[in-house]
Amino acid sequence: MSRTTASIPVLALALVGVGTFVAVRAQAPERAPGPLKDLAAKAIDLTYAFDKDTIYWPTDKSFQWDRTTWGPSKGGYWYASATFAASEHGGTHLDSPIHFGEGQATADQIPLTKLIGPAVVVDVQKACARDRDYQLRTDDLEAWERAHGRIPDGAIVVMRSGWGRFWPDPKAYLGSDAPGDTAHLHFPGVSRAAAEWLVAHRRVAGVGVDTASLDPGPSRDFMAHRVLNGAGIYGLENVANLNQVPESGATLIALPMKIRGGSGGPTRIIAILP
Incomplete structure (x- = not known):
């Protein structure tokens, strides 16, 4: 029996669309199957890396990452391992509905069907350039619909303010870089x-x-959080690279760390371009 794996007709599964799989012939590791390669070419990472510079709410603990073992082992092989700790609400993350909605879903209870949906990107960069505390208005949503049609059921609506240009400078991004200071926030x-x-x-x-927040920096009553979370709608904050996503036509996938009972958590968000 030949040990040449290239002669064995192995089949692999490749993702060709959200929720759709087809069988394709396995190829060499350095060459992804055609459908998977096409999908990867359309994917945009909307997530900031977590490190010492990650921006957190001023009253929350920052991201901590420590190497526990890092280097050649006694057995002669390489071994790397580390520990991390973080508040739920910092960096690119999801606000579970329970964050401001009593009795609503926790991070582990949000179904996948709600974490994948049409991206509705509402561009308000010009207004935000004039007013650091600009608030997305109903008029902005209606203007989007006049240009692109009705907001689809199951959509993930994302405000594009252009604030990503300030990341990771906390003073420029938040309005204040003083630890614990929530009185001088402007975004x-x-x-x-x-x-x-x-x-x-x-x-x-x-x-x-x-x-940094669904609510504008100066907010003291957090009404956007309360209204949306109270209705079972989750939030996504510190979404990166929105300048690369069209206003309509993309698909958003937001997968939070599945913390049982969590009010939120770090989230890997990607957009699949049309």
């Missing part, structure tokens, strides 16, 4: 009216922002 967010409009008139799965 765009979602207005109460826009949040209520989405809840009352559309059936969205999630709402995201490329800033």
Whole structure:
């Protein structure tokens, strides 16, 4: 019996669309199967790396990562391992509905069907350049619909403020770099009216922002959080690279760390371009 694996007709599964798989012939490791290669070419990473510079809410603990073992082992082979600790709400992350919605879903309870959906990117960069505390308005959502059609059911609506250009400078991004200072925060967010409009008139799965919070920096009552989370809608915060995603046509996939009972957690977000 020949040991040449190239002669064996091995089949592999390749993802060709969200939730769709086909069988393709396995290829050499350095060459991804055609459908998978095509999918990867359309993928945009919307996640900031977690490290010592990751921005967290001023009152939360920052990201900690420590090497426990890193180097050649006694057995002569390489071995690397580390520990990490972090608050749930920092860096690119998801706010579970329970974050501001009593009795709503925790991080582990959000179904996958709600974590994958059409991306609705609402561009308000010009308005945010004029006003650091700009709030996404109902008018902005209606303008998006005039240009692209009705917001689809199950959509993930994301505000594009252009704030990613300030990452990871906490003073520029948040408005203050003083630990514990929540009194001098200035960045765009979602207005109460826009949040209520989405809840009352559309059936969205999630709402995201490329800033530190769904609510604008000066907010003290966090009404966008309360309205959206209270209706079972999760939030995505500190979403990266939105300048690479079109306003309509992409698919968003947001997979949070599955923390049982969690009010949120670090999340890998990707967009699949049309």
